[in-house]
Amino acid sequence: MTVYLAHFGLSQLPFGITPDTEFACPSRSHREGINLLHFALASGEGFVKVVGEVGTGKTLLCRSLLRELPADWQAAYIPNPQMDPRELLLEVADELGAAEGPRDIPQLVKRINRRLLEIAAADRKIVLCIDEAQTMPRLTLESLRLLSNLETEKRKLLHIILFGQPELDDMLAAHSARQLRQRIAFGHRLRHLDAEEVRRYVEQRLATAGYRGDSLFTPGALRSLYHRSGGTPRLINILANKALLAAFGEGLPHVEPRHVKAAARDTDGALSRSWWIW
Numbered sequence: 001m002t003v004y005l006a007h008f009g010l011s012q013l014p015f016g017i018t019p020d021t022e023f024a025c026p027s028r029s030h031r032e033g034i035n036l037l038h039f040a041l042a043s044g045e046g047f048v049k050v051v052g053e054v055g056t057g058k059t060l061l062c063r064s065l066l067r068e069l070p071a072d073w074q075a076a077y078i079p080n081p082q083m084d085p086r087e088l089l090l091e092v093a094d095e096l097g098a099a100e101g102p103r104d105i106p107q108l109v110k111r112i113n114r115r116l117l118e119i120a121a122a123d124r125k126i127v128l129c130i131d132e133a134q135t136m137p138r139l140t141l142e143s144l145r146l147l148s149n150l151e152t153e154k155r156k157l158l159h160i161i162l163f164g165q166p167e168l169d170d171m172l173a174a175h176s177a178r179q180l181r182q183r184i185a186f187g188h189r190l191r192h193l194d195a196e197e198v199r200r201y202v203e204q205r206l207a208t209a210g211y212r213g214d215s216l217f218t219p220g221a222l223r224s225l226y227h228r229s230g231g232t233p234r235l236i237n238i239l240a241n242k243a244l245l246a247a248f249g250e251g252l253p254h255v256e257p258r259h260v261k262a263a264a265r266d267t268d269g270a271l272s273r274s275w276w277i278w
Contacts, residue, residue, distance in 0.1 A: 007248050011210030015241040017234055019060040021067055025204040029191040030061060036188050037065050037161065041073070041127060045185035046148045046156040049133075049172075050163045052190030055234030058163045061190065062129050065161075069127070074119060076128045082135040085143035092128060092147065105146075113150050116157035126158050133164035134171065141171055141180065148183050192231030198222065201233065202240060217243075217255045224260040228270045239263045239270060 005011065014023070026034070033050060040048045052058045059079075066075050076095035081088060089108040093099045098115035101107060119126055128147070130136075150157040162168060162184075172181045193201060199222050206216055217225065221243065229235035242263035243255045264270035 004245075004248055008216060008244065008253075009211055009213060010206075013241070014205045014209035014211070015237040015244070017237050019057070019063055021060065021063050023205050023208050024060060024064055025201045026064075027057075027191075027193050027197045027201070029189075030057060030064075033061050033188045033190060034064055034068070036186055037061075038068070040161075040186040041125075041159055043185075044155045044159075046151075046159060047144075047180075047184040048159070048161045049168070049184050049187040050161065050190065051166055051168055051187070053192070053232065054165060055232040056190040056192060057233050058165075058190060059131055060233075062131055062161070062163050066129065072123060073125050073127060076126065077131070078128070079131045080135070081130050081133060081140065082137070083140060084137065085140050085146075088136075088140050088143065089146070095128075096126070105143075109146050109150075112147070113157070116150055117152075120152065120157055128158055128160045129163065130160065131163045133162040134167040135164075136171075138171060138174070138176065142177055145180050145183070148180075193226075193233065193236070194231060195223070195226045198226040198229070198231060198236060201236060205237075205240075215254070218257070220257040221255045221260050224257040224264075228260060228264040230271050232269075235267070235269055238267055242266060 037048060037050070050058060050061060066077065069075055076092060078088070078091055078095070083091065086103065086105055086108070089105060089112065090099065090103060093108055093112050096112060096115045098111040101111055116126060144160060147158055147160065171177060172184070202217055202222065202225065203215070225236060225239055225243070229239055239260055243259040246259040246262050247255045
Protein backbone atom coordinates (compact mmCIF):
# COMPACT_ATOMS: atom_id res chain seq x y z
CA MET A 1 0.00 0.00 0.00
CA THR A 2 2.81 2.43 0.89
CA VAL A 3 4.50 1.77 -2.48
CA TYR A 4 1.20 2.33 -4.29
CA LEU A 5 0.58 5.68 -2.56
CA ALA A 6 4.17 6.80 -3.11
CA HIS A 7 3.97 5.90 -6.81
CA PHE A 8 1.24 8.49 -7.36
CA GLY A 9 2.35 10.95 -4.67
CA LEU A 10 -0.68 10.29 -2.45
CA SER A 11 -0.96 10.46 1.31
CA GLN A 12 -4.17 8.41 1.49
CA LEU A 13 -6.53 6.49 -0.76
CA PRO A 14 -8.57 8.97 -2.82
CA PHE A 15 -11.49 6.83 -3.97
CA GLY A 16 -12.94 4.98 -1.01
CA ILE A 17 -16.67 4.14 -1.21
CA THR A 18 -17.43 4.98 2.44
CA PRO A 19 -19.15 8.40 2.62
CA ASP A 20 -16.50 10.77 3.98
CA THR A 21 -17.24 14.48 4.30
CA GLU A 22 -13.50 15.25 4.08
CA PHE A 23 -13.70 14.18 0.42
CA ALA A 24 -17.02 15.89 -0.31
CA CYS A 25 -17.07 17.59 -3.69
CA PRO A 26 -20.53 19.14 -3.88
CA SER A 27 -22.15 18.93 -7.28
CA ARG A 28 -24.77 21.43 -8.36
CA SER A 29 -27.49 18.99 -7.28
CA HIS A 30 -25.76 18.40 -3.93
CA ARG A 31 -25.52 22.14 -3.23
CA GLU A 32 -29.16 22.61 -4.17
CA GLY A 33 -30.07 19.81 -1.78
CA ILE A 34 -28.09 21.13 1.19
CA ASN A 35 -29.46 24.65 0.65
CA LEU A 36 -33.02 23.32 0.51
CA LEU A 37 -32.53 21.34 3.72
CA HIS A 38 -31.21 24.37 5.58
CA PHE A 39 -34.11 26.47 4.28
CA ALA A 40 -36.67 23.82 5.24
CA LEU A 41 -35.30 23.55 8.77
CA ALA A 42 -35.17 27.33 9.16
CA SER A 43 -38.79 27.52 7.94
CA GLY A 44 -39.92 25.12 10.65
CA GLU A 45 -41.38 22.56 8.24
CA GLY A 46 -42.01 19.14 9.73
CA PHE A 47 -41.24 16.78 6.84
CA VAL A 48 -38.63 16.87 4.07
CA LYS A 49 -37.73 14.17 1.53
CA VAL A 50 -34.48 13.60 -0.38
CA VAL A 51 -34.51 10.92 -3.09
CA GLY A 52 -31.67 9.65 -5.24
CA GLU A 53 -30.56 6.55 -7.10
CA VAL A 54 -28.08 4.13 -5.54
CA GLY A 55 -24.66 5.75 -5.17
CA THR A 56 -25.67 9.37 -5.85
CA GLY A 57 -24.60 10.60 -2.42
CA LYS A 58 -27.67 10.60 -0.16
CA THR A 59 -25.76 9.48 2.93
CA LEU A 60 -22.99 11.99 2.24
CA LEU A 61 -25.59 14.74 1.92
CA CYS A 62 -27.10 13.68 5.24
CA ARG A 63 -23.70 13.69 6.97
CA SER A 64 -22.88 17.08 5.46
CA LEU A 65 -26.10 18.49 6.88
CA LEU A 66 -25.42 17.03 10.33
CA ARG A 67 -21.94 18.53 10.30
CA GLU A 68 -23.28 21.97 9.34
CA LEU A 69 -26.18 22.17 11.80
CA PRO A 70 -26.20 25.39 13.88
CA ALA A 71 -25.33 25.14 17.57
CA ASP A 72 -28.95 25.31 18.69
CA TRP A 73 -29.88 22.18 16.74
CA GLN A 74 -29.71 18.61 18.03
CA ALA A 75 -29.74 15.69 15.62
CA ALA A 76 -31.06 12.15 15.86
CA TYR A 77 -29.90 9.75 13.15
CA ILE A 78 -31.35 6.36 12.18
CA PRO A 79 -29.25 4.64 9.48
CA ASN A 80 -31.32 1.45 9.21
CA PRO A 81 -35.09 1.95 9.69
CA GLN A 82 -36.09 -1.55 8.62
CA MET A 83 -38.13 -2.15 11.77
CA ASP A 84 -41.72 -2.22 12.97
CA PRO A 85 -43.43 0.96 14.28
CA ARG A 86 -42.71 0.24 17.95
CA GLU A 87 -39.05 -0.49 17.27
CA LEU A 88 -38.72 2.77 15.32
CA LEU A 89 -40.28 4.75 18.16
CA LEU A 90 -37.95 3.00 20.60
CA GLU A 91 -34.99 4.00 18.44
CA VAL A 92 -36.16 7.62 18.33
CA ALA A 93 -36.75 7.63 22.10
CA ASP A 94 -33.25 6.24 22.66
CA GLU A 95 -31.71 8.91 20.40
CA LEU A 96 -33.51 11.59 22.46
CA GLY A 97 -32.67 10.07 25.84
CA ALA A 98 -36.26 9.04 26.56
CA ALA A 99 -36.05 5.24 26.25
CA GLU A 100 -36.58 4.39 29.94
CA GLY A 101 -40.10 3.28 30.75
CA PRO A 102 -42.98 1.24 29.28
CA ARG A 103 -42.46 0.22 25.68
CA ASP A 104 -45.96 0.30 24.30
CA ILE A 105 -46.55 2.81 21.49
CA PRO A 106 -48.78 5.31 23.39
CA GLN A 107 -46.28 5.56 26.26
CA LEU A 108 -43.35 5.88 23.87
CA VAL A 109 -45.03 8.75 22.04
CA LYS A 110 -45.88 10.41 25.36
CA ARG A 111 -42.26 10.21 26.56
CA ILE A 112 -40.90 11.43 23.23
CA ASN A 113 -43.31 14.38 23.34
CA ARG A 114 -42.30 15.23 26.91
CA ARG A 115 -38.62 15.07 25.99
CA LEU A 116 -39.15 17.26 22.91
CA LEU A 117 -40.93 19.85 25.06
CA GLU A 118 -37.95 19.88 27.44
CA ILE A 119 -35.58 20.41 24.53
CA ALA A 120 -37.77 23.19 23.12
CA ALA A 121 -37.90 24.89 26.53
CA ALA A 122 -34.09 25.04 26.40
CA ASP A 123 -34.34 26.90 23.07
CA ARG A 124 -33.05 23.94 21.11
CA LYS A 125 -34.49 22.22 18.05
CA ILE A 126 -34.45 18.61 16.92
CA VAL A 127 -34.05 17.10 13.47
CA LEU A 128 -34.51 13.37 12.89
CA CYS A 129 -32.65 12.06 9.83
CA ILE A 130 -33.74 8.65 8.55
CA ASP A 131 -31.40 7.11 5.98
CA GLU A 132 -32.42 4.30 3.59
CA ALA A 133 -36.04 5.27 4.22
CA GLN A 134 -37.23 3.07 1.34
CA THR A 135 -36.47 0.01 3.51
CA MET A 136 -39.12 0.92 6.09
CA PRO A 137 -42.14 -1.38 6.19
CA ARG A 138 -45.24 0.48 5.02
CA LEU A 139 -46.81 0.52 8.50
CA THR A 140 -43.62 1.97 9.95
CA LEU A 141 -43.55 4.70 7.33
CA GLU A 142 -47.14 5.59 8.05
CA SER A 143 -46.47 5.60 11.80
CA LEU A 144 -44.20 8.61 11.33
CA ARG A 145 -47.40 10.64 11.41
CA LEU A 146 -47.44 10.03 15.16
CA LEU A 147 -44.18 11.96 15.40
CA SER A 148 -45.22 14.68 12.97
CA ASN A 149 -48.21 15.46 15.21
CA LEU A 150 -45.90 16.54 18.04
CA GLU A 151 -46.02 20.32 18.04
CA THR A 152 -46.79 23.43 20.04
CA GLU A 153 -49.12 26.20 18.91
CA LYS A 154 -46.13 27.94 17.33
CA ARG A 155 -43.98 25.26 15.73
CA LYS A 156 -43.16 21.63 15.13
CA LEU A 157 -41.26 19.92 17.94
CA LEU A 158 -39.57 17.48 15.58
CA HIS A 159 -38.30 17.96 12.03
CA ILE A 160 -37.98 14.77 9.99
CA ILE A 161 -35.86 14.27 6.87
CA LEU A 162 -36.27 11.09 4.85
CA PHE A 163 -33.33 10.02 2.67
CA GLY A 164 -34.17 7.21 0.27
CA GLN A 165 -34.01 5.58 -3.14
CA PRO A 166 -36.78 6.20 -5.73
CA GLU A 167 -38.74 3.32 -4.23
CA LEU A 168 -39.57 5.74 -1.41
CA ASP A 169 -41.66 7.76 -3.86
CA ASP A 170 -43.56 4.61 -4.81
CA MET A 171 -44.32 3.93 -1.15
CA LEU A 172 -45.52 7.48 -0.58
CA ALA A 173 -47.70 7.31 -3.70
CA ALA A 174 -49.85 4.62 -2.10
CA HIS A 175 -53.36 5.68 -1.08
CA SER A 176 -52.72 4.57 2.51
CA ALA A 177 -49.75 6.98 2.74
CA ARG A 178 -51.67 10.04 1.54
CA GLN A 179 -51.79 11.71 4.98
CA LEU A 180 -48.03 11.44 5.37
CA ARG A 181 -47.42 12.46 1.75
CA GLN A 182 -49.41 15.67 2.23
CA ARG A 183 -47.18 16.64 5.16
CA ILE A 184 -43.99 16.61 3.11
CA ALA A 185 -43.40 20.30 2.48
CA PHE A 186 -40.10 20.04 0.56
CA GLY A 187 -38.50 17.40 -1.63
CA HIS A 188 -35.27 17.12 -3.59
CA ARG A 189 -33.99 14.58 -6.11
CA LEU A 190 -30.24 14.09 -6.38
CA ARG A 191 -29.02 13.99 -9.97
CA HIS A 192 -26.00 12.29 -11.50
CA LEU A 193 -22.85 14.30 -12.20
CA ASP A 194 -22.27 15.75 -15.65
CA ALA A 195 -18.93 15.44 -17.47
CA GLU A 196 -17.44 18.64 -16.02
CA GLU A 197 -18.55 17.72 -12.53
CA VAL A 198 -16.91 14.31 -12.91
CA ARG A 199 -13.62 16.00 -13.83
CA ARG A 200 -13.81 18.32 -10.79
CA TYR A 201 -14.87 15.43 -8.58
CA VAL A 202 -11.88 13.30 -9.54
CA GLU A 203 -9.38 16.15 -9.28
CA GLN A 204 -10.66 17.34 -5.91
CA ARG A 205 -10.58 13.88 -4.38
CA LEU A 206 -7.02 13.40 -5.63
CA ALA A 207 -6.01 16.78 -4.20
CA THR A 208 -7.60 15.93 -0.86
CA ALA A 209 -5.64 12.67 -0.86
CA GLY A 210 -2.41 14.65 -1.24
CA TYR A 211 -1.82 14.55 -5.00
CA ARG A 212 0.09 17.52 -6.42
CA GLY A 213 0.90 17.66 -10.10
CA ASP A 214 -0.53 17.47 -13.58
CA SER A 215 -3.77 15.63 -14.20
CA LEU A 216 -3.41 12.03 -13.09
CA PHE A 217 -6.25 10.96 -15.43
CA THR A 218 -5.83 11.79 -19.11
CA PRO A 219 -8.74 13.66 -20.79
CA GLY A 220 -9.72 10.43 -22.53
CA ALA A 221 -9.70 8.53 -19.23
CA LEU A 222 -11.96 11.17 -17.66
CA ARG A 223 -14.38 10.94 -20.57
CA SER A 224 -14.43 7.17 -20.30
CA LEU A 225 -14.91 7.42 -16.54
CA TYR A 226 -17.90 9.72 -17.01
CA HIS A 227 -19.58 7.56 -19.63
CA ARG A 228 -18.95 4.23 -17.96
CA SER A 229 -20.05 5.45 -14.51
CA GLY A 230 -23.08 7.33 -15.79
CA GLY A 231 -22.05 10.15 -13.44
CA THR A 232 -22.79 8.08 -10.32
CA PRO A 233 -20.29 9.05 -7.58
CA ARG A 234 -20.02 5.59 -6.07
CA LEU A 235 -19.30 4.02 -9.47
CA ILE A 236 -16.79 6.78 -10.21
CA ASN A 237 -14.94 5.86 -7.02
CA ILE A 238 -14.93 2.14 -7.80
CA LEU A 239 -13.80 2.58 -11.42
CA ALA A 240 -11.20 5.26 -10.60
CA ASN A 241 -9.71 3.11 -7.85
CA LYS A 242 -9.43 0.05 -10.10
CA ALA A 243 -8.03 2.15 -12.97
CA LEU A 244 -5.34 3.57 -10.67
CA LEU A 245 -4.41 0.05 -9.60
CA ALA A 246 -4.16 -1.00 -13.25
CA ALA A 247 -1.88 1.93 -14.08
CA PHE A 248 0.22 1.19 -10.99
CA GLY A 249 0.54 -2.44 -12.06
CA GLU A 250 2.04 -1.25 -15.36
CA GLY A 251 4.31 1.24 -13.62
CA LEU A 252 2.67 4.20 -15.41
CA PRO A 253 2.39 7.67 -13.83
CA HIS A 254 -1.11 8.34 -15.16
CA VAL A 255 -4.42 6.62 -16.00
CA GLU A 256 -5.40 6.03 -19.63
CA PRO A 257 -8.81 5.13 -21.15
CA ARG A 258 -7.89 1.47 -21.43
CA HIS A 259 -7.40 1.30 -17.66
CA VAL A 260 -10.92 2.63 -17.11
CA LYS A 261 -12.24 0.19 -19.72
CA ALA A 262 -10.57 -2.71 -17.89
CA ALA A 263 -12.03 -1.48 -14.60
CA ALA A 264 -15.52 -1.32 -16.14
CA ARG A 265 -15.29 -4.92 -17.38
CA ASP A 266 -14.63 -5.94 -13.77
CA THR A 267 -17.44 -3.85 -12.21
CA ASP A 268 -21.12 -4.67 -11.95
CA GLY A 269 -23.26 -1.69 -12.94
CA ALA A 270 -20.65 -0.01 -15.14
CA LEU A 271 -22.00 1.01 -18.55
CA SER A 272 -20.64 -0.62 -21.68
CA ARG A 273 -18.90 1.39 -24.40
CA SER A 274 -21.61 0.53 -26.94
CA TRP A 275 -24.24 2.12 -24.66
CA TRP A 276 -22.57 5.49 -24.31
CA ILE A 277 -21.62 5.74 -27.99
CA TRP A 278 -25.25 5.08 -28.85
